[in-house]
Amino acid sequence: MKWGGLVGAALLTLTLAVVLGPTRIPLGELAGSEIVRDLRVPRALLGFLVGGSLAVSGAGLQALVRNPLADPFLLGLSGGAGLGAVGAIALRLPGPWALPIAAFAGALAAMALVYRLALVSGAALDPRVLLLAGVVVGSFAAAITTAIVSLSEAEQLRNAFLWLWGGLSGASWTTVGVLAVYLPLPLLLLLGSARSLDLMALGDEPAGYLGADVTRVRRRVYLAASLLTAAAVAVSGVIGFVGLIIPHAGRMGWGHRHRTLLPVSFLGGGVLLVLADTLARTAVAPRELPVGIVTALIGVPVFALLLRRWVRA
Amino acid sequence: MILELDGVTARYPGAERDALTGVTLGVAKGELLAVLGPNGSGKTTLIRVALGAMKPAAGVARVSGRPAHEWDRRALARVAAVVTQREETAFPQRVRDAVLLGRYPHLPPFTAPRAADRAAVRDALAACDAEALAGRWIETLSGGEHQRVRLARALAQEPELLVLDEPTASLDVRHEMALFEQIRSLVDARGLAALVITHQVNLAARFADRVVLLSGGAPAGAGTPANVLTRETVERVFDWPVAIQSFDDRPQMVPLRRVLPSHRSS
Numbered sequence: 062m063k064w065g066g067l068v069g070a071a072l073l074t075l076t077l078a079v080v081l082g083p084t085r086i087p088l089g090e091l092a093g094s095e096i097v098r099d100l101r102v103p104r105a106l107l108g109f110l111v112g113g114s115l116a117v118s119g120a121g122l123q124a125l126v127r128n129p130l131a132d133p134f135l136l137g138l139s140g141g142a143g144l145g146a147v148g149a150i151a152l153r154l155p156g157p158w159a160l161p162i163a164a165f166a167g168a169l170a171a172m173a174l175v176y177r178l179a180l181v182s183g184a185a186l187d188p189r190v191l192l193l194a195g196v197v198v199g200s201f202a203a204a205i206t207t208a209i210v211s212l213s214e215a216e217q218l219r220n221a222f223l224w225l226w227g228g229l230s231g232a233s234w235t236t237v238g239v240l241a242v243y244l245p246l247p248l249l250l251l252l253g254s255a256r257s258l259d260l261m262a263l264g265d266e267p268a269g270y271l272g273a274d275v276t277r278v279r280r281r282v283y284l285a286a287s288l289l290t291a292a293a294v295a296v297s298g299v300i301g302f303v304g305l306i307i308p309h310a311g312r313m314g315w316g317h318r319h320r321t322l323l324p325v326s327f328l329g330g331g332v333l334l335v336l337a338d339t340l341a342r343t344a345v346a347p348r349e350l351p352v353g354i355v356t357a358l359i360g361v362p363v364f365a366l367l368l369r370r371w372v373r374a
Numbered sequence: 375m376i377l378e379l380d381g382v383t384a385r386y387p388g389a390e391r392d393a394l395t396g397v398t399l400g401v402a403k404g405e406l407l408a409v410l411g412p413n414g415s416g417k418t419t420l421i422r423v424a425l426g427a428m429k430p431a432a433g434v435a436r437v438s439g440r441p442a443h444e445w446d447r448r449a450l451a452r453v454a455a456v457v458t459q460r461e462e463t464a465f466p467q468r469v470r471d472a473v474l475l476g477r478y479p480h481l482p483p484f485t486a487p488r489a490a491d492r493a494a495v496r497d498a499l500a501a502c503d504a505e506a507l508a509g510r511w512i513e514t515l516s517g518g519e520h521q522r523v524r525l526a527r528a529l530a531q532e533p534e535l536l537v538l539d540e541p542t543a544s545l546d547v548r549h550e551m552a553l554f555e556q557i558r559s560l561v562d563a564r565g566l567a568a569l570v571i572t573h574q575v576n577l578a579a580r581f582a583d584r585v586v587l588l589s590g591g592a593p594a595g596a597g598t599p600a601n602v603l604t605r606e607t608v609e610r611v612f613d614w615p616v617a618i619q620s621f622d623d624r625p626q627m628v629p630l631r632r633v634l635p636s637h638r639s640s
Contacts, residue, residue: 317471
């Protein structure tokens with residue numbers, strides 16, 4: 062029943078995303094429309110993949126650091142990606158792939174740095190050190206990003222700003238194809254760690270005695286979540302709240318078992334981002350809002366409602 | 375022997391002295407061994423080494439004849455279950471789901487819990503007299519209820535060896551007695567081997583077949599409670615004057631006051 066609702070919501074939002082848009086297209090002509098085929102459909106699919114990836118990554122990281130406040134961007138990835146993207150904009154790197162590749166590289170560089178810093182305490186990858194390292198690396202990258210932005214010209218500034226709040230306007234069948242090939246590996250890595258993630262909530266030592274290889278699981282989950290986030294941020298910029306809110310909403314409805322929670326998060330994240338993007342495209346058409354603003358505007362009130370109901374129960 | 379420690383010495387990285395020095399012990403099927411010692415005597419380290427979470431600097435710990443640190447963790451969790459002293463509850467969970475975690479070492483990857491797993495959870499809850507708690511949230515349990523649920527989770531692992539680290543810490547007298555009776559009956563009825571780490575001399579003396587006394591990480595006595603728990607030994611290890619009495623043929627310790635009440639002194 063709950064699953065049916067979720068799958069139904071996914072289909073409904075995807076349909077809405079294809080039907081609605083700044084250009085009004087009669088229902089009968091949808092199938093033949095180039096706008097639908099080349100713009101709306103790939104954009105809806107990309108939004109779904111990105112939203113799903115961010116939410117799954119958030120669910121994994123929250124369990125990894127045993128902190129309900131964790132989200133995909135807490136570990137410095139957004140800072141690194143932002144620096145990469147803004148650097149590419151400032152340097153006017155040519156080609157449609159320059160920006161996503163620079164952002165992806167920035168995210169992975171931040172990830173490697175955070176990981177290296179967190180290992181200082183030994184090989185155990187202490188989650189508290191991981192969090193701290195993520196926050197400081199993110200802040201450092203953000204400082205450099207702001208320095209670059211403040212020295213750049215007005216048009217570059219606008220591009221950088223739009224990118225930093227996220228958007229799916231770069232969607233194409235190629236980006237969808239690249240993600241569709243890339244995402245299954247980190248998603249399967251996380252899903253394969255689902256049971257260990259359940260155990261990790263008890264603490265390292267109890268989890269180890271229940272059969273989890275804590276060090277290996279932690280490395281694997283961190284890597285998989287980072288890969289998901291880096292890809293998402295590369296194609297769509299920094300889209301907040303999906304990775305924080307969706308896993309919690311999922312826990313409220315489906316409980317804490319990651320075997321269920323991870324797929325639920327994927328669907329929920331996809332629904333939220335596609336819905337947010339449809340609003341971002343249509344609310345102030347022909348202009349567009351950065352989708353990160355809309356995820357916050359929809360996500361936070363919905364989350365507050367869920368939280369109230371949950372606390373009362 | 376399900377668990378054997380042979381001359382085990384262990385030291386934490388960067389520590390100045392050994393946490394364990396030359397500890398030898400064994401636990402067989404149907405036997406309850408208590409490891410007794412004051413705070414900081416190396417009892418928890420002993421569990422880590424015994425279950426392969428820490429590699430000994432010298433000596434060897436064997437589970438079913440195989441060095442503990444060579445075991446695959448999942449395979450080991452099917453043979454040995456540990457109820458640790460503390461654990462976290464970062465995300466709320468119902469008792470039934472918490473006990474189901476004990477089935478994880480038995481589940482192949484990507485598999486949903488099977489009927490046999492649900493049956494094992496039910497049996498474990500029944501064995502710990504915790505069936506009525508199944509639908510409750512973990513955070514709403516009392517200390518005694520939570521210990522019963524954690525014991526049930528350990529039983530759901532269907533282990534041959536049960537290890538408990540200070541299981542009665544923070545329990546009142548009724549719950550600590552009930553828990554030890556429960557452990558004792560599991561050992562007797564199911565032939566489990568049990569290793570109980572505790573600083574409760576009297577409970578260990580009442581329920582254990584044998585005790586090992588630790589002092590500063592080194593063995594200070596091993597054998598039946600009556601042989602080990604003499605006044606001299608207990609006073610030396612716990613650094614406090616005691617009287618030892620006999621109850622049910624088991625030694626029972628009464629700690630003495632070092633400063634006598636003033637109205638008695640005359």
